[in-house]
Amino acid sequence: MSKTYDVTEKLILGVDMFLKTIFNTQKARRPSPGVDLEEIELSEEDRRDIAGLMRVNHTGEVCAQALYDGQAFVAEKQEIRESLIKAAEEEQDHLAWCYERLDQLSAAPSVLNPFFYLSSFAVGALAGKFGDTLSLGFVEATEAQVVKHLEDHLDRIPEEDLKSRAILGQMVEDEAKHGDHAIEMGGQEFPEFVKKGMSLLSKIMTETTYRV
Numbered sequence: 001m002s003k004t005y006d007v008t009e010k011l012i013l014g015v016d017m018f019l020k021t022i023f024n025t026q027k028a029r030r031p032s033p034g035v036d037l038e039e040i041e042l043s044e045e046d047r048r049d050i051a052g053l054m055r056v057n058h059t060g061e062v063c064a065q066a067l068y069d070g071q072a073f074v075a076e077k078q079e080i081r082e083s084l085i086k087a088a089e090e091e092q093d094h095l096a097w098c099y100e101r102l103d104q105l106s107a108a109p110s111v112l113n114p115f116f117y118l119s120s121f122a123v124g125a126l127a128g129k130f131g132d133t134l135s136l137g138f139v140e141a142t143e144a145q146v147v148k149h150l151e152d153h154l155d156r157i158p159e160e161d162l163k164s165r166a167i168l169g170q171m172v173e174d175e176a177k178h179g180d181h182a183i184e185m186g187g188q189e190f191p192e193f194v195k196k197g198m199s200l201l202s203k204i205m206t207e208t209t210y211r212v
């Protein structure tokens with residue numbers, strides 16, 4: 001296979017992934033953890049708050065998808081590329097579950113998702129350019145950040161909202177596993193100051209997408 005074809009093929013896959021993520025046509029491989037749990041009657045205030053949090057989580061998953069796709073796009077070793085693609089597939093479950101929950105809460109995903117996808121893809125590709133070790137370290141740092149967010153949200157979502165809580169609970173488990181796996185694959189843990197910078201960026205994301 002020629003190099004040019006390889007790049008073209010990657011570009012086609014990249015565009016396909018972007019469109020599927022933005023238009024929410026990604027299919028979950030596992031059923032939503034909340035599927036068999038009872039739906040409760042929520043006050044309008046709670047419904048809006050939970051919808052805002054689920055919108056943030058959905059965009060977080062759009063970013064995760066794009067980061068993995070960006071990193072896989074430039075990964076040096078085939079083995080690393082495949083592992084990034086596999087992790088991105090697991091994120092598709094999270095995307096689909098959050099989308100479904102937003103719909104159940106009569107809410108829509110963020111209109112800013114195309115912007116967050118493209119900027120995260122660029123950040124992922126940039127991290128990937130620094131080599132596989134740093135790129136995998138970046139995965140660990142990102143996943144640690146996501147786990148922190150999810151735990152904050154679990155503190156805010158009422159105990160009675162079993163459906164949302166089950167989704168976030170499973171996501172915490174999966175994200176922690178992704179982070180550990182990245183370190184096992186040879187990722188280098190990021191210095192604290194880089195993690196601080198990343199948390200600032202994610203603060204911008206969470207504050208905008210809670211509303212729109």
Ligand SMILES: [Fe+2]
Pocket residue numbers: 061064090091094171175
């Ligand atoms: Fe995820």
Ligand SMILES: [Fe+2]
Pocket residue numbers: 064091143174175178
């Ligand atoms: Fe993850």
